[in-house]
Amino acid sequence: MTNSETMNNSTGSSEAVIKVENVSRWFGNVVSVSDVSFEIKPGITGLLGPNGAGKTTLLRMITGLAAVSDGNITVFGESVRNNSSLYSRIGVMSEHETVYQFMKGRDFVKMMGELRGVHDLDNAVDKAIQLVDLADAAYRPMGTYSRGMRQRMRLAATLVHEPDILLLDEPLNGADPRQRVHFQNLLQSYADQGKTVVLSSHILEEVEQLADTVLLIVNGKLAASGDFHAIRAALNDRPYHVRVVSDSPRDLAAALVKLESIDAVNVEADGEIVVLSRNVRDLQIELPRLAKLADVRVRRVEPLDDSLESVFGYLVEG
Structure with a gap:
């Protein structure tokens, strides 16, 4: 029996929001993701793996930004590729910073809200910025922010349309300890509302502190899945x-x-x-x-x- 089989663990009785079935993705002769299957339910799921393991490619396929080479992905029971009706229900925060340095934080969040067609936009922007605790810096150019502050304002832009699913790729890069605690509390509060959070990281401690379920990806394959108690138990005999x-x-x-x-x-x-x-x-x-x-x-x-x-x-x- 494989480690993956022994560590499979349900997050509860709720229905799966995201289903990944026998999914592969290749670029020419390079296989980035190979025959991966899993389900994600409401709560916080950690997508854990070393750099280059295929995590970002998986997230891009889940959001519909990249097509699968083989297999199938559904979100809320629907195919996500070229499905604009689903985009309003998904919030995506990529690993790499995508901000204009000259733009004020509030203007950046407002722009993202406009692109999402958010109603009552000003109130939605203020609410999102309050959530990430950056109201005092909202009218400053983002080029004056620390990296951690930019990450939090990017999160506000991801939350402005109140998505049902959050897909976050290495979101804690550059955050100091206080910012990390605030970020973790925010995500936990979001998950407590019945929302779905997928947190990608290459750092064990980040995922262990937050995730109910962990999907471990290595070389484009699902190496193991379950909660951290099961995974830690499997590592007890490892020197x-x-x-x-x-x-x-x-x-x-x-x-x-x-x-x-x-x-x-x-x-x-x-x-x-x-x-x-x-x-x-x-x-x-x-x-x-x-x-x-x-x-x-x-x-x-x-x-x-x-x-x-x-x-x-x-x-x-x-």
């Missing part, structure tokens, strides 16, 4: 390499090698320690204690292979 820098590497290595959670400890030529562990939580707890007992000062601890590429590689091979 992790952790680098530890200290002022007395050999003393610390001698202490660490006695832990049952440690498979191996190597002291590198430069004096750094590389620890192989299948229980990083235990290592996090025991490392400070053992360092204190050995009178060793730890300067830095960092994972060497907790990247999405290595996680996905493990999932595909499993």
